[in-house]
């Protein structure tokens with residue numbers, strides 16, 4: 445009871461203004477280790493917090509991200525180290541010093557209770573080509589900058605940041621300044637493709653203007669990156685559900701951009717052919733993409749602004765039963781009409797049909813259909829800046845409900861009318877931004893279709909067919925009469 449009286453006013457204050465000092469003495473970080481996997485359009489960051497409670501009854505731990513870091517981050521997930529379930533994360537907001545997240549612990553911690561939390565984030569548009577222009581045969585190099593100190597509202601005994609490149613060629617990295625009070629050996633070390641900042645000892649609570657002003661600084665790593673830097677500027681996915689044809693058609697319009705260094709000088713086809721021959725293609729010359737499409741698809745098509753592109757290969761695998769845990773997929777080796785160089789765009793359309801039974805279920809209790817439509821098909825390493833997913837339901841679908849696997853920027857319901865439709869078909873449109881390889885979830889749509897609505901299509905088709913038939917009959921009669929003459 446006493447406990448409740450004590451926490452209630454605190455909670456209220458917390459709601460009104462997320463004050464940073466309130467959380468101060470609840471925990472201490474015995475160690476924080478952050479690992480940055482350097483990439484192209486996507487940078488994966490994993491931070492482990494070894495936490496000890498200093499006050500009884502602790503259920504919420506606060507994690508801080510720098511202001512810039514929060515702006516670049518488009519995926520956030522917290523777990524207990526070694527476990528699969530995600531913990532509830534709430535945004536508390538922030539100011540110039542940093543941005544706070546509240547992570548709900550799976551169990552209450554008593555004084556001296558410990559837990560290891562892992563925060564997984566994906567940053568987009570964080571790395572950039574350096575130099576900005578490169579010749580066709582130059583390697584591709586990027587720069588990535590991050591805050592040196594991992595901020596926290598709690599005292600930290602020791603912290604370090606490891607920055608890992610996928611290629612051992614590291615051109616340069618920043619040596620931090622003015623960190624003597626935290627350092628025992630050195631402020632930064634390099635070993636192979638890994639730069640380690642720290643260990644830094646005895647850091648006071650740091651989500652405040654004073655600490656940030658005095659100690660926070662950007663460190664930049666300049667590294668070679670041997671994979672393409674791809675950006676989907678816009679993805680428009682349209683999924684059409686047809687009960688009548690038992691079909692799910694998915695079509696993607698994709699505006700792809702190679703965001704690697706812009707081409708310096710002219711493109712030389714001869715140079716390109718020789719590089720292709722010797723397999724010495726630079727990463728910023730993109731000649732193809734591999735995409736994993738669903739199993740069981742048919743009638744796949746791929747065209748660009750100039751028409752069909754026939755140089756691609758698709759290997760389909762058979763359908764797998766719904767809800768079966770399976771890693772089966774069809775593989776599309778997409779070959780654009782021309783190599784996509786740094787700064788170049790390539791706009792194309794990719795579509796396919798899939799058996800509806802692979803993604804529809806029937807909820808007999810509520811008499812509803814439930815259809816799952818993937819948000820997107822991953823292009824490895826690419827960020828999707830803007831995505832619009834439109835799901836067109838069968839004609840006569842009512843009581844439409846939908847669930848996005850992660851929050852959409854906006855959602856709307858409209859009516860879509862096509863050939864042979866009588867009343868038009870309900871359509872749901874969801875918009876997203878900065879999607880990463882973690883945003884591969886499924887949108888679930890559920891709806892009802894009455895029996896009379898189910899029959900509308902056959903009736904419309906029958907009417908149209910009968911029309912053609914009647915016309916054929918008359919035409920035939922006319923024809924006969926002409927012959928008789």
Ligand SMILES: *[C@@H]1O[C@H](CO)[C@@H](O)[C@H](O)[C@H]1NC(C)=O
Nearest residue numbers: 496497498500554555556557
């Ligand atoms: C917590 O740990 C500290 C140091 O290890 C010890 O002095 C203190 O008594 C412990 N408190 C409780 C409640 O166990």
Ligand SMILES: *[C@@H]1O[C@H](CO)[C@@H](O)[C@H](O)[C@H]1NC(C)=O
Nearest residue numbers: 744745746747750751752753
């Ligand atoms: C593209 O190819 C498909 C079949 O492969 C064909 O049906 C269609 O007419 C072609 N379109 C163009 C514009 O060539």
Ligand SMILES: *[C@@H]1O[C@H](CO)[C@@H](O)[C@H](O)[C@H]1NC(C)=O
Nearest residue numbers: 677699701786787788789790
């Ligand atoms: C690619 O598209 C962007 C806008 O999306 C444009 O600014 C740029 O000039 C285009 N690049 C080329 C080579 O056409």
